Amino acid sequence: MTYQPFLPEAAAGNISPRHAVVPLRRELKKCRIVSGEVTRVEHARKTVSVQPIDGPAYELEYDHIIVAPGSVSRTLPIPGLSDMGIGLKTIGEAIYLRNHILDRLDVAAVTPDEEVRKASLNFVFVGGGFAGIEALAEMQDVVSDALKYYPELDPKEVHFILVEATNRILPEVGPEMGAYTARQLAARGVDLRLGTFLKSCADGRIELSDGDSFRAETLVWTAGVKPSPMLANTDLPLGPKGHVNCLPTLQVADTETGEVLEGAWSAGDCAQVPDLTNPGGWCSPSAQHAVRQARVLADNIVQVILGGAPKEYRHKHVGGVAGLGLNKGVAHVYGIKVKGYPAWIMHRTYHVSRIPSFNRKIRVLADWTLALFLKRETVALGQLHRPREEFTEVTPPVELPQEKKVGAGSR
Template sequence: MAAKRILIVGAGHVGLYAALRLSKKLNLHEAEVTVVDPQPHMTYQPFLPESAAGNISPRHAVVPLRRELERCHVLSGTVTSIEHARKVAIVQPIIGPAREVAYDHIVVAPGSVSRTLPIPGLREQAVGFKTIGEAVFLRNSVLDRLDVAATTDDEATRRRALAFVFVGGGYAGVEALAEMEDMVRGALRYYPEIPRDEVRFVLVEAANRILPEVGPEMGAYTAVELTRRGIDIRLGTRLESCVDGLVKLSDGDAFEADTIVWTAGVKPHPMLEQTDLPRTPRGAVTCKPTLQVVDADGNVVEGAWSAGDCAAVPDLTSSDPAALCSPSAQHAVRQASRLADNIAAVVRGREPVDYRHKHVGSVAGLGLYKGAARVYGIKVRGLPAWFMHRTYHLSRIPTLNRKIRVLVDWTLQLVLRREVVALGSLHEPREAFVEVAQPIPLFDSKRKAA
């Protein structure tokens, strides 16, 4: 019997974990596993705030695909469409024409993208917080603004540079805000020109609470702690405009800010619109508890699987029959293992098993030695919660190599001060060279060539 062709679309939490497990579960005579992703690495997103703050090296928050997936075929490109009726995916390589990739089983796991709103100026002024590139950019931008504020004599420029706005009070927004404020607080020792009370961090959240993942009591505790640190929290408030950096809020306040970070939710990857797979009105792929894709009548779409942020997976631990698993790393990692085991079972002629996992709780880091957690109904705050946050995510990041590197980063941080230098040239590396390079008119170069 020919080996089954398994195509994994996306190398995020679901894609990487599923590929690793499948490559161990199935031998080369049983299956050929191909992974397609535009990035050469998997990003462990819970470590983005710590990477932005300089607690760990950005390289250690990502897992190189070709290094870890030695038994898989890795394609660096983007899946632009899926024709499951033909069992073919269209892959656009980094360079060159698109190609068709045939499969017997497909794992649709492109993940999610930032859910944006039609807010004037948002596209031009804001930055997201879902990729390692965005985390590095945010770190460099914040530190660069400190240099601007410390150098300028113009008060308006200074106020604008020292205003940092984060939109969205969920995990991504609160952790990013807290880590960046903690980093800036530590960096100010090198900026005697900047008094602490001139630095302005603002959290804008449309709901009336933050961190709903840890429950209302711990969310309230987090709000109090952040406020005590001088962070301006605007609950029940929306960003209405940020054209040219002029932030206008629904509560009537308006001020200028150079740094605007958008973390107000996610939505399933838009690539799913270019597939013939059944989806919910929200755009997520409809699944059975076995993580097999199903149509509107509940019939299994043979050979199609999905999990993670882009999938609507029933939560069998909930009393609500319509409940779905939340789009969290906790579910994604466990779904990936169950999905890989189920594909291996089907390849070997056995029946798949339902995914069932009761959400044990959530932990959030709020800067060095600060955190909030709610695990198995137990509320933890401060240093113990911070330790739980680090311990949990160290256990979940893939591969021993990355665990050791992250642990070394944290250990060095105990005895060495955090680096607070901006590497702004990373974003425009050719700018200095272009300024000194001699421009040559096009007609001169053609004449010399002749």
């Protein structure tokens, strides 16, 4: 399980990437873990079709099902985005982002081509929510630290650009703290493009709706999320945006009649759950709701099995905390607004308390403690993404005998 709020810290090298991931087999000791992909859910038959990592697909029968595949990046049909964009939903993407940015510094330091140099030092982030702001702030700190070892580069040549379609950033912490964040980023040299959207990034040329156009080799896409596309392969009722339709009890229900589908449950980013503290609204796709919904859902399943009645999920949004790089942050919790170092401490305290398992809490705290005394690591491990390239280059090709080629092709 990936603890996604720690992905910016993992990308920045503040914590080891392994410590942002919780091994399921270690924590779920009384569960059967199936490594594979759910290709279909047929609740009418109460069966799940599973394609394991290797081998033939098969079906699993169930009495109750909790559908919680979460969300994926909400992308748009923008030219070049699929070729150039980097998401930040997985630990692999976090590692790749770090390696890619440090690699761009290496390229800029040695290239004689001025255009390549400029493009390598332009870092574009699309999306002004938690993920985008925290990733930009952390990676700006990484680049700032790394530049000490690049005498060939002038810090004034480095440009971080934030593109946000609305006129505000970090709406989760309120307009005042959002405005404070914008002022802090601008003071650090970040080019804020609010009320602007990305039109194209084909062939590395960034085209924005404000008419600006420039080359860049880094584009980080954090412009929201959408429910997992896996839900389209189920017979469960979905809402207008593709979420599983739920009652406040977290039971899946028909979108028109409201009739409960016995044995079907959902929660988290993929679920459309009424917000009882905000009539007419829905619970936001955030960890704040997901972790609380999980507890209510588990208790409700027990109650239903024992013949009792499930309880409704009710939680008033308490606000949010965000890190703005090392020793900097903003927070708006229970109406209290905090900024700077105290907010950064609140941000770290909250998330270390929420990451599952005592093991991971200790490891993350150890990473942070070591960082107080040791310099940040600014080493790129780019070969992680192409581990066999060097071996392949030095290994001579061998032509297979004709009969083996025929045999291989016939299987």
